[in-house]
Amino acid sequence: MCLRYDHDSTVRQSAFDLWTNSSGISTLGLDGIHPWRSVRLVFVSDTQPISEAGRAALQVVLAHPDQTMLALDFDGTLAPIVDDPALAHVDPDALSALSRLGSLLGSIVVITGRPVRTAVRLGGFGEAEGLRSMTVLGQYGVERWDADGDHYDLPPAPPGIAQVNEELPGLLAGLGLAGSRIEDKGRAVAVHTRGLADPASAFDRLAEPIRELALRCGLTVEPGKNVWEIRATGIDKGDAMRAIVAEKDAQTVIFAGDDLGDLPAFEAVEQLRTEGIRGLLICSASHEEDALTEHADLVLDGPTGVAAWLHQLADRLTGNYG
Known part of the structure; x- marks a missing residue:
C-alpha cells in the first residue's frame, strides 16, 4: 500500500502498520493539515479499511x-x-x-x-x-x-420544475452569471458554476437566490461540487x-x-x-x-x-x- 503525500514527497508504509495503528483519518501523521485541500492522499494496492x-x-x-x-x-x-x-x-x-x-x-x-x-x-x-x-x-x-x-x-416530473426552467436563465443573467451551465434533468434542474472564472465565488453568490427560487416553486435545493440542484422535497x-x-x-x-x-x-x-x-x-x-x-x-x-x-x-x- 502506498500513501502518497502529493506536495514534494512520497511516504511509504505497510498497510498493516498504518491501519492497525490508526483509529481515524486524523491519525495518519498529517495532524493540523486539511488533508483534501492541502494534500492529496492516494491509497493504492490494499482493500483494508482504516476503521x-x-x-x-x-x-x-x-x-x-x-x-x-x-x-x-x-x-x-x-x-x-x-x-x-x-x-x-x-x-x-x-x-x-x-x-x-x-x-x-x-x-x-x-x-x-x-x-x-x-x-x-x-x-x-x-x-x-x-x-x-x-x-x-x-x-x-x-x-x-x-x-x-x-x-x-x-x-412524471414534479410540479414546479417547469417554472424553475422558465425563471432560471433570467435569474442567472441578473446576477452576472449567465455563463453558468443549466442541466435539465427532467425531475430536477442543476446549475453548474464549474466553467466560470471563479466557480467557488459564483457558487456562493447563487446560494440564496437559488434557495428562494426553489421555495417559490415548492421544491428544495441540494448543494454539490460547484453545483446547485433544485428538485422535489422529501x-x-x-x-x-x-x-x-x-x-x-x-x-x-x-x-x-x-x-x-x-x-x-x-x-x-x-x-x-x-x-x-x-x-x-x-x-x-x-x-x-x-x-x-x-x-x-x-x-x-x-x-x-x-x-x-x-x-x-x-x-x-x-x-x-x-
Whole structure:
C-alpha cells in the first residue's frame, strides 16, 4: 500500500502498520493539515479499511459475498467530474471491475442524482457483461432501471420544475452569471458554476437566490461540487439506500460516494449498522469536497482509486490477491 503525500514527497508504509495503528483519518501523521485541500492522499494496492467497523464489514464481505450489496454514486465516484455533465463517462477500469464483481456479489446498485436513462447510457451499464444483478436508482431513487429485463420505472416530473426552467436563465443573467451551465434533468434542474472564472465565488453568490427560487416553486435545493440542484422535497439517497437494502435483503453494504448529496446515504448505512447490518463506507476524495472524509471507513483518490479498489476486491474474492 502506498500513501502518497502529493506536495514534494512520497511516504511509504505497510498497510498493516498504518491501519492497525490508526483509529481515524486524523491519525495518519498529517495532524493540523486539511488533508483534501492541502494534500492529496492516494491509497493504492490494499482493500483494508482504516476503521474497526469498516474492517469488520470487509471480513464479512469476503466470507459472504453473496449477501453483500455494493452501492456507488455516479459522478465523482465511478465517473470523473467534468465541466460538461453530458460528457461524463464511467472510468473504464471501474466498469470492468463492476463486471467482475457482478457474479461475485449479491447485488450492485448505482444511486445517483442523474436521470436514470442518462446514468445507464453514460455508464455503459446496458452493454457491459456480468451486470445482470445491477440496479440503477436515478433522481435520488425516484427513477429506476434493472439490468435484468432492461426495465425502466420513470414517474412524471414534479410540479414546479417547469417554472424553475422558465425563471432560471433570467435569474442567472441578473446576477452576472449567465455563463453558468443549466442541466435539465427532467425531475430536477442543476446549475453548474464549474466553467466560470471563479466557480467557488459564483457558487456562493447563487446560494440564496437559488434557495428562494426553489421555495417559490415548492421544491428544495441540494448543494454539490460547484453545483446547485433544485428538485422535489422529501427524497434523498438515504431513503433510496434504506429501501434498496431492505428489498435486496443485504446483510452487508458497501457504499462509495464523494459529495454532500451522498451524506444521507452514509448516514443511512451508519443507522443500518445499529440494526445489525454490516457497513463499509468509502469516500472518493477530491480537492473540491471533504465533507465525507470524517464519516468514511476508507478514503480513496477519486474514481481512479475507486476503480483500483474494486479490482482489488474482485482479486480477493477470486483468490488472486497477492
